[in-house]
Amino acid sequence: QVQLVESGGGLVQAGGSLRLSCAASGSIRSINEMGWYRQAPEKQRELVATITNGGSTRYADSVKGRFTISRDNRNTVQLQMNSLKPEDTAVYFCSANILTTYRLADYWGKGTLVTVSS
Numbered sequence: 001q002v003q004l005v006e007s008g009g010g011l012v013q014a015g016g017s018l019r020l021s022c023a024a025s026g027s028i029r030s031i032n033e034m035g036w037y038r039q040a041p042e043k044q045r046e047l048v049a050t051i052t053n054g055g056s057t058r059y060a061d062s063v064k065g066r067f068t069i070s071r072d073n074r075n076t077v078q079l080q081m082n083s084l085k086p087e088d089t090a091v092y093f094c095s096a097n098i099l100t101t102y103r104l105a106d107y108w109g110k111g112t113l114v115t116v117s118s
Contacts, residue, residue: 002026002107006094009112012084016116020079022094022109032097032104034077036069038090038114048092049079063088084116 008020024031035050049059049069057069068080077094094109 002028002098002100004094004096004107004109006092006109006112009092009114011115011117014084014086014116014118016084017080017082018084018114020081020092020094020112020114022077022096024075024096024098024107027100028075029099029101031074032099034071034094034096036077036079036092037095038088038092039111040087040090043090045093051077081114084114086116086118088114089116090114 003025004022006020006022008018010018012018031053033050033052036048037045038048039045047060048063049057049067051057051069051071066083070078091111091113093111096107098107
C-alpha cells in the first residue's frame with residue numbers, strides 16, 4: 001500500500017505565502033516524478049509544478065516566478081507559494097510516480113485546500 005499525505009493548506013490573504021508538503025509512505029522501491037496539481041471549483045484539475053528525481057522542474061505559466069517546488073528527500077515534496085493571488089484558490093493535490101514491488105503507477109493524495117482572500 002502507498003499513501004501520499006499533504007499538509008500546509010489554509011487561508012491566506014492575497015500577497016501572502018504558504019508552504020505545502022507531501023510525504024509518500026508504504027512499500028516504495030523508488031519514486032520518479034513528484035508533483036502538485038490543483039482543482040478550483042467547477043474547473044478541471046491542472047498541473048502546478050513537477051520535479052523529477054534528478055531535480056528537473058516544470059511549472060505552469062500561471063505560477064512561474066511565484067511558486068517553487070523542491071524535494072527534501074526521495075519521499076517528500078514541497079511547494080513554496082509566494083505572492084498568492086485569489087485565483088490560486090483551489091484544492092492542491094500531490095502526485096507521485098512510484099515503483100512498488102508489484103507495479104509502477106501514479107498515486108494521488110486526498111488534497112489540501114488553499115484559500116486566498118482578496
